Amino acid sequence: MEVTSDNQTGETQPGIDIDILRVMEMIPHRYPMLMIDRVTNVVANVSAVGVKNVTINEHFFQGHFPQRPVMPGVLIVEAMAQTAGVLVVHTLGSDAEGKLVYFMSIDDARFRRPVTPGDTVHIHVTKLQHRRNVWKFKGEAKVNGVLCAEATFAAMILTE
Known part of the structure; x- marks a missing residue:
């Protein structure tokens, strides 16, 4: 269900949820580079929330860092981009x-x-701009509501 506004109350309904099987139909990423487990509250042409359940079994923890495992920041940004990719496909x-x-x-x-x-x-992503095949987003990654990472990013979807 898309977000819709009830004209009488002004309340909005939540967007749709997309499970991992549908995510894999929508974007080409696969293990070990698939960085999201599902996407929730997807509102076409507006926003989406990716969900990543981080486990000790992630391949990158073998070297980053064995004594104190930390998810690399670049992979958090990649999770933002993948969430945005699902939003773009849902929109298009x-x-x-x-x-x-x-x-x-x-x-x-x-x-x-x-x-x-x-x-x-x-991973909260919000569309900032869209021109032809270039999309710009604001992303925020949160754990228990606490901001862990944020970025503004642009990406081009290949249409050929």
Whole structure:
């Protein structure tokens, strides 16, 4: 169900939820580079929330860092981009499924708190701009409502 406004009360209904199987139909990423487990509250052309359940079994924890495992910041930004990719495909429809998307810029990235095994990261992405096949987003990664990372990023979806 999309977010809709009730004209009488002004209340909104939540967006749709997308499970991992549908995520894998929508974007081309696979293990070990698939950084989201599901996407919730997807509102076409507006916003979405990716969910990543971080476990000690993640491949990157073998070397980052064995004594104190921390999810690399670049992978948190990648999770933001993948969440945005699902939002783009949901917005554009099935013709966009599985298309490659390339980063064009990452601006104002800030890492405020480490993400560690056992954390559930909620990746909030909001569309800022869309022109032709270039999309710009604001992303925030939160654990238990606490901001861990944020960035503004642009990506290009290949339409060929």
